[in-house]
Amino acid sequence: MTVGELMGKLAALPPDTPVLVTGYEAGFAPCTLSVEQVQELDRTSDGEYLGRYVMPAEAAEELDGCGSDWLYMVGRELPRRVGEPFRAVLLRREGR
Secondary structure, three states, rough: HHHHHHHHHHOOOOHHHHOOEEEEOOOOEEEEEEEEEEEEEEEOOOHHOOOOOOOOHHHHHHOEEEOOOHHHHOOOOOEEEEEEEEEEEEEEEEEO
């Protein structure tokens, strides 16, 4: 989704409509919004539970194999960088 697509969907809603995101395990929760640099990674199918995008510093650690040990405990291949870092809108659960 892009900012334009999001704005189009939000345009018809009253301004006081809550914005929620999925909860930690179930339900929905209030969220925060930030604009951050992210890097897309091409992960093997073993990494499908991980998001496609990470902060550039985290991407650098994963790409050189120095990321969290648990990422590689099952013989997973290192991810591959896709393109260059770019700015994105991030919606996160409050408190994250």
